Amino acid sequence: MxxxxxxxxxxxxxxxxxDAAARHDSANESSASTQPxxxxxxxxxxxPPRPDLPQGWSAPTTGYSQxxxxxxxxxxxxxxxxxxxxxxxxxxxxAPYAPYxxxxxxxxxxxxxxxxxxxxxxxxxxxxxxxxxCLAIGAVVGGASGAGAFAVIDSMQQGTPVSNEAGNSSVTIxxxxxxxxxxxxxxxxxxxxxxxxxxxxQAAGSGSGIVLSKDGYVLTNNHVVTLDGETADAVIxxxxxxxxxxxxxxxxxxxxxxxxxxxxENVNDLTPMAFGDSSDINVGDAAVAIGAPLGLSGTVTxxxxxxxxxxxxxxxxAVPDNSGDQGDDETPxxxxxxxxxxxxxxxxxxxxxxxxxxxAAINPGNSGGALVDDEGKLIGVNVAIASxxxxxxxxxxxxxxxxxFAIPSNIAKRIADEIIENGHATHGLLGASVMDxxxxxxxxxxxxxxxEVSSGGAAADAGLRAGDIITRFNDTPISNxxxxxxxxxxEAAGSKAxxxxxxxxxxxxxxxxxxxxxx
Numbered sequence: 001m002x003x004x005x006x007x008x009x010x011x012x013x014x015x016x017x018x019d020a021a022a023r024h025d026s027a028n029e030s031s032a033s034t035q036p037x038x039x040x041x042x043x044x045x046x047x048p049p050r051p052d053l054p055q056g057w058s059a060p061t062t063g064y065s066q067x068x069x070x071x072x073x074x075x076x077x078x079x080x081x082x083x084x085x086x087x088x089x090x091x092x093x094x095a096p097y098a099p100y101x102x103x104x105x106x107x108x109x110x111x112x113x114x115x116x117x118x119x120x121x122x123x124x125x126x127x128x129x130x131x132x133x134c135l136a137i138g139a140v141v142g143g144a145s146g147a148g149a150f151a152v153i154d155s156m157q158q159g160t161p162v163s164n165e166a167g168n169s170s171v172t173i174x175x176x177x178x179x180x181x182x183x184x185x186x187x188x189x190x191x192x193x194x195x196x197x198x199x200x201x202q203a204a205g206s207g208s209g210i211v212l213s214k215d216g217y218v219l220t221n222n223h224v225v226t227l228d229g230e231t232a233d234a235v236i237x238x239x240x241x242x243x244x245x246x247x248x249x250x251x252x253x254x255x256x257x258x259x260x261x262x263x264x265e266n267v268n269d270l271t272p273m274a275f276g277d278s279s280d281i282n283v284g285d286a287a288v289a290i291g292a293p294l295g296l297s298g299t300v301t302x303x304x305x306x307x308x309x310x311x312x313x314x315x316x317x318a319v320p321d322n323s324g325d326q327g328d329d330e331t332p333x334x335x336x337x338x339x340x341x342x343x344x345x346x347x348x349x350x351x352x353x354x355x356x357x358x359x360a361a362i363n364p365g366n367s368g369g370a371l372v373d374d375e376g377k378l379i380g381v382n383v384a385i386a387s388x389x390x391x392x393x394x395x396x397x398x399x400x401x402x403x404x405f406a407i408p409s410n411i412a413k414r415i416a417d418e419i420i421e422n423g424h425a426t427h428g429l430l431g432a433s434v435m436d437x438x439x440x441x442x443x444x445x446x447x448x449x450x451x452e453v454s455s456g457g458a459a460a461d462a463g464l465r466a467g468d469i470i471t472r473f474n475d476t477p478i479s480n481x482x483x484x485x486x487x488x489x490x491e492a493a494g495s496k497a498x499x500x501x502x503x504x505x506x507x508x509x510x511x512x513x514x515x516x517x518x519x
Contacts, residue, residue, distance in 0.1 A: 005411045009015075014497075015118055023161075042066060042365055043304075045159045049453065051486055054361045055222060059347050063224065064137070074178070079150070082314065084467075087396065093365070096201070102165065121501065127204045136402070141466060145295055152469055157514065166483050169283075171187045171298065171300065173187065173412040174514075177271065178479060179473075180287075182300070185286075185288045185302075185372060185374060185376045186288060186376075188299040188376035189274075189288070189290055189370060189376040190241050190290055190300070191211075191240075191241045191242075192211040192271050192272060192273035192274075193208060193209070193211070193220060193237065193241060193290045193291060193298075193369055193370050194209045194238050194241065195227070195238070195292040195295075195418045196208060196212075196218075196220055196224055196236060196237075196238050196248075196292075197236070197237045197238075197239070198224065198225060198227055198234045198235070198236055199234060200230055200233075201231065203227045203230045203232060203506065204227070205227050205230070206224075206295050206365055207220060207225075207291075207292070207365060207367040207368045207369075208290075208291035208365065208367060208368045208379060208382070209224075209238065209369070210273045210368070210369070210370050210448055211270045211271060211272050211273055212273070212420075213272055214271075214272060215267065216248075216265070216267045216269050217264075218238065218248070218262050218263070219259070219261055219380075219412060220260050220261075220262065221258050221260060221369030221381070222253045222260045222318055223258055224257060224367050225250055225262060226253065226260075226318055229255075229317035229318035230317075235248070236250070236262060238262070238298065240270065240431060241271075241298065246265055246268075247265070247416035248262045248263060248442070249262060249265070250262050250418060251263050251420060252419035252422075252424050252425070253303070254415050254424065254425040255351070256425075256427050256517065257411065257413055257415055257427070257489060258314070258316065258351060258353065259381070259416060259419070260465075261416050261419045264391075266404075271379075272379065273378050273412055273479065274376065274377045275377060275409055276372070276375065276409060277406075278339045278375030278380060278411075279309065279410055281305055281373060281379055283305050283307060283363045284304055284305060285305045285373040285374065286303075286304060286305075286373065287304055287356075287360050287371055287373065287379070287380075288301070288303075288360060288373075288376075289302075289303075289358070289360040289366060289371050289381060289382055289406075290372065291365065291366040291368070292364040292369065293362070293364060293366045294363055294364060296365070299366075301360045301362070303358050303360030303361070303402075304359060304360075305356060305359040306358055306359050306403070307357035308357075309354060309485075310354070310355050310405065310482075311353065311354050311355070311483045311485075311486040312355055312486075313350050313352050313387065313481040314350065314351050314384055314426070315350055316350065316351050319349045319351055321351070325517060331496060345384055351489075352485040353384070353407060353489075354483075354487055354490050355380075355406060355408070356380045356405060356406045356407075356408055357403040357404070358371060358404050358406065359399040359403070360404065361399075362400055362404030363385070363399045363400050363403070364385075364399070366382045366404075367383060368381060368382065368383075369382045370382070378405075378409045379405025379408070380408055381407045381409070383405055383407050385399075385403065385404050386404070386405075387401065414492060416458055425492075426492050426496075426516055426517070427488075427489045427490075427492070428458075428471065428488045428489065428492065428493055428494075428495055428514030428517065429458065429493070429514060429515035429516055430488045430512070431453065431454040431458045431459045431461050431483070432454060433452045433458075434448070434450055434451060434470070434481045434484055434485070435448070435449050435481055435512050436447040436480040436515045437451065438480070441505065443469060444505060445469055445502055446471075446480070447470050447471040447478050447479065447480070447502070448469065448470040448478050448480060448481045448483065448484040449467070449468075450464060450466050450467065450468045450469075453465055453466060457516050458513060458515045462511065462512040462513075463510060464501065464510065467503065468503050469501060469502045470499060470500070470501045471500050471502055472499070473498075491516065493515065493516030494513065494514065494515075495513075496513050497512055497514060498510070498513075499511075499512055
């Protein structure tokens with residue numbers, strides 16, 4: 001405070017806070033005493049010297065600013081905490097004040113200090129004063145009212161309730177005025193991609209998934225939910241793009257094309273992925289992969305479609321030994337399920353997949369995630385990666401080298417729909433054993449050379465026979481045995497297809513009705 005000898009004391013603004021009300025009530029109870037007790041200090045134990053007081057006077061040792069009692073000293077009265085009180089009230093309605101004591105130790109004598117200007121005080125937050133008042137009310141009226149007082153206090157300690165909160169997003173956009181096309185694609189598609197954590201009795205892992213419906217159907221890989229065949233009854237936990245966590249159960253799995261569908265519990269507001277037509281994409285088209293590589297959810301990588309109708313053979317312990325043909329042992333690549341240890345044989349068989357090849361980085365954990373086009377629509381389900389050289393050098397599969405693979409969305413959707421409807425999916429069967437035509441020294445074209453035809457099978461019924469070289473399946477070129485196996489498995493049992501083949505140098509076409517593969 002500063003002295004203002006010319007104008008006298010300046011009246012401070014009234015303090016109507018709950019703290020003041022509590023102190024006034026205390027003052028009324030003790031008004032019979034000429035010198036009531038000094039209030040308890042909630043602040044510092046002592047106050048530094050006051051240079052603005054008259055010579056020979058010192059401030060009281062309390063955490064609050066004190067002024068003389070208006071009952072014994074003239075002038076405008078002020079409250080115990082420095083607030084101005086209305087002059088028409090009786091002096092005893094004011095809160096108690098501590099006397100000023102002369103520096104010579106005489107004590108007991110009170111005088112008003114020199115007129116001072118009081119600084120305007122900002123409104124105070126309800127704090128300790130309100131706490132004391134509420135506790136006092138509770139103690140007086142007891143039971144339920146006391147609980148009510150505590151409820152008031154508790155509600156004041158909480159944050160402000162939020163309604164219609166927008167969910168968090170894994171795609172961060174700091175500058176909305178300058179975004180790339182990839183940013184726009186990711187922002188549209190990311191809410192439909194989830195992170196899947198799987199735990200079995202002997203192993204655990206994570207992957208990605210694609211939301212199929214608002215009520216919780218999610219598409220992913222079979223090797224994600226079974227830990228590559230380690231468990232048939234894993235504990236599954238799913239985290240969506242907004243950070244919400246759900247429990248999930250397996251609806252059905254398809255080890256032949258490495259597809260699975262799970263169902264989240266207690267959810268009805270997920271964002272389904274928009275599906276594109278994978279038969280319409282071209283080599284060179286933009287491609288964006290979204291998933292949780294290495295458990296890093298919401299990771300976005302971009303690239304292009306490097307190749308279409310690529311066929312790969314992948315080792316899988318989830319299928320019997322005779323479910324597919326092994327790939328060429330001399331291939332410079334190891335085609336594997338992301339994260340799978342290629343150096344450990346689990347006694348399983350092989351599956352042949354027709355896939356989209358992309359240079360968008362795909363790593364362990366991307367499995368089951370989305371490969372989307374330039375409109376943010378699903379064109380593939382990320383499934384496998386290629387590693388250069390033998391993986392036996394390191395004992396496990398390395399990360400992306402720019403050669404990743406995704407199951408085309410048209411195939412994945414067909415299988416997922418069957419799983420949701422029936423609990424399982426079907427696959428076509430040609431009824432013939434094949435080999436690479438290039439392995440026959442008499443072959444004149446590349447393709448799948450029929451070695452043997454099964455009696456009563458689809459190939460036999462269509463008139464195909466040993467020695468024929470299949471060069472096309474519907475509109476897809478066939479270059480080797482893996483191509484024809486992958487294309488036939490991609491079709492549902494009972495599907496019709498057109499096969500182009502070469503016999504004795506002459507090209508023919510024939511329609512076939514595929515049989516049903518027994519898993």
